[in-house]
Amino acid sequence: MTTPLDIIFQQTDTATACGEIIACGSGPGFILGDTPGSRLAADGGTPGTSPFTAGTSSGPGGSGEICVMWEYVPPVDADWLASNYAIGLNIDVANGDLEWTETYVCRINSVCASLEILGTLKPGTPNNLGTTGGRAFIVNCSAVPAPGVGDKIYILLMFRSKTGNLEEVDVLPNMTIVGGITPGGTFTELGTGTFIVEGFQMESQQELSLEGASPGFELDIEVPD
Numbered sequence: 001m002t003t004p005l006d007i008i009f010q011q012t013d014t015a016t017a018c019g020e021i022i023a024c025g026s027g028p029g030f031i032l033g034d035t036p037g038s039r040l041a042a043d044g045g046t047p048g049t050s051p052f053t054a055g056t057s058s059g060p061g062g063s064g065e066i067c068v069m070w071e072y073v074p075p076v077d078a079d080w081l082a083s084n085y086a087i088g089l090n091i092d093v094a095n096g097d098l099e100w101t102e103t104y105v106c107r108i109n110s111v112c113a114s115l116e117i118l119g120t121l122k123p124g125t126p127n128n129l130g131t132t133g134g135r136a137f138i139v140n141c142s143a144v145p146a147p148g149v150g151d152k153i154y155i156l157l158m159f160r161s162k163t164g165n166l167e168e169v170d171v172l173p174n175m176t177i178v179g180g181i182t183p184g185g186t187f188t189e190l191g192t193g194t195f196i197v198e199g200f201q202m203e204s205q206q207e208l209s210l211e212g213a214s215p216g217f218e219l220d221i222e223v224p225d
Contacts (some may be wrong), residue, residue: 049149066157134175
């Protein structure tokens, strides 16, 4: 069995290089909310500690507006595989009159121009933001066989107001985004609990998981500073 490893991108307090943009092209609901917020996620980044406000007055019946955006740059030579992306959102100050309705995972280029939509999620029941704490949407995304130099992932989270008035939450950017982006190597299982590690180009410490390893199997990898 050969298993690729996903890079874990940590949400941070750093503002996005592209700012708050309507990535993924245009379409119904592709409008910035009244108070949008965007942050960078980074391989080996420091979890954010400063909440930011995000909200919209887009009312019931609509698909919502873009309120939260995450941006990250995969390492050079990384593989962009077809995979489920787990996109975290931590609510620091809740609001039961606001819902997380849709999520879009997009590819943009080095100058922040939209290239394609990799995946979307429009759940039948929106995620109500009336409780604090972390939650995640899982978005199935397509592969990118030949990403351009400097291409980025840009993720749009769309919220909807249940009242039609401006409703806001505070978001703490300290969760992770995982899925699809691998450092280009694999674990190849030779036998029970025996693996070959090859082909990786790691630039920071990675949090790794193994599928198919025997109970109690441990693997230590040292990554040069």
